[in-house]
Amino acid sequence: MKILIVFSILFTSNFIFCQIKKDTITIEQSDIIIKVDTIYSTRTKPIINFQNFNKKNGTLLTGLYRINIDDNTYFITNYKNGIEDSTIFNYKKGYRNGKLKELEIMGYQMIGEAYISIPEYNCNTNSFLDGFTKEYSNDMIIDKIRIRQKIRKKVICWKIYYPNKTVKKIKFNKTLVDLCR
Numbered sequence: 001m002k003i004l005i006v007f008s009i010l011f012t013s014n015f016i017f018c019q020i021k022k023d024t025i026t027i028e029q030s031d032i033i034i035k036v037d038t039i040y041s042t043r044t045k046p047i048i049n050f051q052n053f054n055k056k057n058g059t060l061l062t063g064l065y066r067i068n069i070d071d072n073t074y075f076i077t078n079y080k081n082g083i084e085d086s087t088i089f090n091y092k093k094g095y096r097n098g099k100l101k102e103l104e105i106m107g108y109q110m111i112g113e114a115y116i117s118i119p120e121y122n123c124n125t126n127s128f129l130d131g132f133t134k135e136y137s138n139d140m141i142i143d144k145i146r147i148r149q150k151i152r153k154k155v156i157c158w159k160i161y162y163p164n165k166t167v168k169k170i171k172f173n174k175t176l177v178d179l180c181r
Contacts, residue, residue, distance in 0.1 A: 024076065026066045031055045035082075048137045051082035072097045105170075106136075114142050116160070126150055133162075 033055050039047040052061045060082035068074045077092040078085045084092075084106065094102030103121040118131035129147040134140060148159040156172040 024064050024066045026068065027054065027061075029067050029069050032061070032067065049083055052079060052084075053082060075102070116145070116147075118147070123151070 031054060033053045035051045035053060037049040037051055039049070041047070053059065054061060061079040062081060064076065064078050066074055066076050073094070073096050075092050075094040078090050084090060089105075089107040091106065092102075092104040093100055094104075096102075100121060100123070101119075103118045104115055105118075106115040114133040114135055116131055117134050118129050121129065127149050129149055131145050131147055133142045133145055135142060143163050145163075146161045148161070150157040150159075151174070154174050156174055158170045158172075160168040160170065162168070
């Protein structure tokens with residue numbers, strides 16, 4: 001089962017991110033309208049979706065987008081029907097002055113109910129990264145985490161240390177998911 005999940009993550013990552021410059025749609029952050037859509041249920045807690053629309057033509061964002069915040073800052077993420085596509089795997093890379101500075105890793109099947117946010121990301125081979133786990137719905141910090149990053153020849157290995165002494169391991173295929181580009 002784990003092999004099937006890893007294979008599907010790697011295949012999806014390859015499909016989405018292999019031609020990032022070719023397939024990326026550039027848009028200004030001011031051209032995005034966010035509509036909050038809440039689905040109420042008597043059996044579960046409410047489901048909140050943040051749908052993103054293009055202000056210029058009124059369509060839902062679908063595909064890989066480079067969102068420019070200002071002249072020196074932008075981030076790249078994938079949308080599906082106006083919602084950040086985080087079912088299997090998605091990452092958001094924030095750039096300042098052309099350099100990768102911020103990283104967010106999402107995916108219900110890979111990460112779980114929260115996503116990982118690293119405000120000061122660096123690409124050193126053997127480094128510790130400080131980050132947070134945050135809620136999808138309101139971006140509130142759940143836990144502070146520490147990540148041990150090892151970059152090998154073919155994979156990027158993360159060992160995530162949580163405050164309650166649990167440890168989680170994640171491996172990214174370096175050719176499919178280039179976090180440092």
